[in-house]
Amino acid sequence: MGASENTIDILLLGAGGREHALAAKLAESPRCGKLYIAPGNGGTLEVGENVSLNEADAEAVADFARETGCGLVVIGPEAPLVAGVADAVRAAGIPCFGPGAEGAQLEGSKLFSKQLMARAGIPTAAYGSFTDEEAALAYVREQGAPVVVKADGLAAGKGVVVALTLDEALDAVHECFNGAFGDAGSTVVIEEMLTGPECTLLAFTDGTVVRPMATSQDHKRALEGDLGPNTGGMGVYSPVPIVTDEEHAAMCRILDDTIAEAQREGIDFRGCLYGGFMLTPAGPKVIEYNARFGDPETEVLIPRLKSDLVEVMLACAEQRLGDVELEWRDEWAVSVVLTSAGYPGSYEKGKVITGIDDAEAMENVTVYHAGTAVNDEGELVTSGGRVLDVTALGATFEDARNLAYAACDKIAFEGKTLRRDIGLRALRGRDAWDA
Ligand code: AMP
Ligand code: GLY
Numbered sequence: 001m002g003a004s005e006n007t008i009d010i011l012l013l014g015a016g017g018r019e020h021a022l023a024a025k026l027a028e029s030p031r032c033g034k035l036y037i038a039p040g041n042g043g044t045l046e047v048g049e050n051v052s053l054n055e056a057d058a059e060a061v062a063d064f065a066r067e068t069g070c071g072l073v074v075i076g077p078e079a080p081l082v083a084g085v086a087d088a089v090r091a092a093g094i095p096c097f098g099p100g101a102e103g104a105q106l107e108g109s110k111l112f113s114k115q116l117m118a119r120a121g122i123p124t125a126a127y128g129s130f131t132d133e134e135a136a137l138a139y140v141r142e143q144g145a146p147v148v149v150k151a152d153g154l155a156a157g158k159g160v161v162v163a164l165t166l167d168e169a170l171d172a173v174h175e176c177f178n179g180a181f182g183d184a185g186s187t188v189v190i191e192e193m194l195t196g197p198e199c200t201l202l203a204f205t206d207g208t209v210v211r212p213m214a215t216s217q218d219h220k221r222a223l224e225g226d227l228g229p230n231t232g233g234m235g236v237y238s239p240v241p242i243v244t245d246e247e248h249a250a251m252c253r254i255l256d257d258t259i260a261e262a263q264r265e266g267i268d269f270r271g272c273l274y275g276g277f278m279l280t281p282a283g284p285k286v287i288e289y290n291a292r293f294g295d296p297e298t299e300v301l302i303p304r305l306k307s308d309l310v311e312v313m314l315a316c317a318e319q320r321l322g323d324v325e326l327e328w329r330d331e332w333a334v335s336v337v338l339t340s341a342g343y344p345g346s347y348e349k350g351k352v353i354t355g356i357d358d359a360e361a362m363e364n365v366t367v368y369h370a371g372t373a374v375n376d377e378g379e380l381v382t383s384g385g386r387v388l389d390v391t392a393l394g395a396t397f398e399d400a401r402n403l404a405y406a407a408c409d410k411i412a413f414e415g416k417t418l419r420r421d422i423g424l425r426a427l428r429g430r431d432a433w434d435a
Pocket of ligand 2: 218232233290293294295296297
């Protein structure tokens with residue numbers, strides 16, 4: 001149990017930059033007793049205890065939390081959510097931040113989320129869904145290109161093809177039905193292509209009350225100029241300067257409507273709802289939901305949160321978010337991802353990382369670990385594609401951006417790769433998208 005009556009021990013599941021950011025913020029709370037991270041990374045072990053647990057094994061997670069007397073379980077990634085880990089934890093009587101398997105379907109099944117949006121009248125791309133390849137191909141021929149082809153299930157961000165030509169679209173359908181995404185592709189959603197800047201809005205929710213965070217914008221493509229393959233995210237900033245007040249209000253309303261619809265349908269969604277939006281000429285439309293914090297979005301949102309994260313997460317888990325007001329810092333935040341050369345394709349691991357202390361010695365800079373580990377010699381080494389998220393806060397967007405890059409330059413490892421244009425388009429204003 002925790003050190004005093006008022007502290008609680010916490011188990012956080014996950015191993016990315018998102019989890020390092022959450023772990024650091026949880027650890028800072030006077031309410032945080034022992035903090036376990038499963039499995040964690042080279043950064044989380046500096047703020048808590050890494051434990052080796054299969055994060056998607058619901059019973060193992062619930063048993064660990066019960067045996068260690070944890071008073072809160074926080075689920076970072078989607079796989080344990082979809083696997084029902086939150087259900088098992090709650091069944092063990094332990095408060096859990098994260099929806100159960102049913103709520104996680106908002107992320108786990110594109111078709112489920114499209115159908116819920118339709119029932120709630122939430123603006124999104126027009127679509128058709130298919131479990132039969134011939135019917136899907138016929139629909140694509142009828143719609144013509146451009147068109148978007150999505151595998152229904154979880155595909156680690158790789159199950160979406162924005163096809164600009166008919167041949168690309170037909171190929172994408174064929175691949176989905178022929179095992180490219182395993183079971184995730186046995187149902188295919190085909191959508192109208194939307195245009196406009198993308199914007200993400202996350203919200204804390206206890207299943208009834210919805211408290212939006214700040215807007216953020218990820219850069220998903222590997223190469224500068226938004227070219228190259230999709231990745232888990234190469235950099236992000238918050239808030240998004242080009243969003244109008246009307247658009248912001250519309251996105252907040254959509255998240256409210258989403259949770260209200262879920263509640264009407266008996267889905268108890270306690271955790272973080274991630275709305276991925278396209279700011280179309282007809283207003284914001286939902287591209288996707290996630291049932292969790294975004295990565296790397298968390299790495300710019302959490303440093304701006306002034307409120308106590310343990311209090312906020314417990315309030316979500318215990319369905320009393322109405323009692324909590326969120327407070328945010330005014331500064332802008334920019335985070336640049338340092339990756340291993342070759343990512344998102346194959347890359348080498350085990351490269352020694354230096355310079356993090358120098359980067360963090362700069363005021364308003366925080367370096368979150370994603371794919372890092374400590375080797376047998378006690379050195380910090382690369383262990384993944386996305387290695388570090390270098391976050392800087394600044395009084396202006398440009399200050400934050402310049403500081404983030406200055407900090408990136410202090411860090412070295414063999415094969416270090418980064419995009420130099422994170423936030424550049426937003427800095428140029430809305431016209432940079434309309435052009
Ligand atoms: P998702 O995994 O659904 O977020 O899709 C990945 C990326 O594909 C999004 O971030 C968008 O850039 C793009 N995308 C998804 N759906 C659409 C759509 N209907 N129109 C245009 N682009 C889309
Ligand atoms: N950054 C996108 C995601 O977390 O899904």
